[in-house]
Amino acid sequence: MTTETVLITGATKGIGLEFAKVFASHCYNLVLVARDETLLEQQAENLKKDYGVQVNIFAGDLSSHTTIESMHQQLKNEGIDINILINNAGAGGFGFMTEADIQKEMEYLQLNMISLTYLTRLFTDDMVKRKQGKILNVASLAAFQPVPRMSMYGASKSYVLSFSEAIAEELKGTGVQVSVLCPGFTKTPLTQQFAGAGTKVFNKNMLDPKMVAKCGFEGLMKNKRVIIPGFKNKLMAKSVGLLPRKWVTIYTRKLLEQKV
Template sequence: MSQTFLITGASSGIGYELAKVCGRDRHNLVLVARREEPLKALKSELESAYGIQVWTYRADLTQAEARQQLFGWTQAEGIAVDGLVNNAGFGDYGPFVETDWDKQEQMIQLNVLALTHLTRLFLPAMVARQQGKILNLASTAAFQPGPLMAVYFATKAYVLSFTSAIASELEGTGVTATTFCPGPTTSEFQENSGMGQSKLVQGRKLPTAAEVAELGYQAMQRGEWVAVQGLSNRALTLASRFLPRKLLTNAVRQMQSPA
């Protein structure tokens, strides 16, 4: 039977590519983003290529009422969401003292509150049906503090902690929760966050959003608790468990500094 996956932040980057991977496997899709035109184009492409049903929904998920309205709309349309992919999020680069507070607040609203709220809205029906999958996008940033992107790293640490906790709670229910932690990826994120100037990404050949999306999708399908993209990233996350926190944080600051 065909399942339906809801993907936030589906208009570009990893979310866009996750939609294509889900479509390839004949899953129906609910695509959510603030930009409607890319969603419509993707809907047409996927329906034509795979014969699936695709709904699009324009929403600013930083707003609690928008999240509630999205959930209400799926109920009114009779759409049973079998998989929830909380991909929407963004970052900001620079010393915290110099950042724009409104942007930091919106980041917390989207990266933390929206992800948590949508999970709470859609999870009960999955548990009642005894089947479902949740994929929450974190980052390798989740494993250590991040000078020059302090709030972003902190939000991703929350995603890792929260999703691991509910993964444990969900054991035996038929529902799984996966935290996916990609490293730097070729996408709009670098430009939008300003991170493109850092040593961490400057001059490096980064994996494509399509490559990263495939790994995240497969981890979700297997029901893994935590999946880290790339051997080097896995080695770094392992090392972060053993290094003194001050040493680790200062090392991250060096990597994050402008090239």
């Protein structure tokens, strides 16, 4: 039985909540982070009751550097070492770049890239000192190609993929492992808010978040650097590099605009 602790961001719903359940089922203690304190408390009680693990919560907006620093310091003050970091929190909008709420999009980019990078740096420093730790950053299948109608979200996930692969190489020999999870469209609150666009991709053949979390957990434990759930998604990610990027971009736009 492990006494290790995993910190999961965006942990109240979707893939983040399923990650919490998977790790709890393997007897990991949890630190759950999200903005909704009431929902965090509710999920924490459910996990304690169902799995008998220790669950700590931290409510705050991770797009703020102050929030991240405060959480990191609080964990240090309480003597809680984070053995595994799951950077799952992320957000994005659907639509043309020129029609987007630019303030919201800037907040999304801050969360998806800058906050993820800062969290990774802070906890990696601690892990390197202990010569042990694992980090799983959640990117997306969108990381492998330009995504018209989700241009900023796709670009931010490309950053997460590139950043994760680079630091995985940098950290070889330190005892710290970095993996990146790249799921296709998954049934989460984020994709459900896009379903109203009436496009087929948001209404059919979406992945189950439970399956995505299980795949991410297993890949992380096997020290896989890039984890892509689903055989078709693996093929898609590989095929992108074989075709002209202009063709891929045109195809992706048509896919996202295909009506139900």
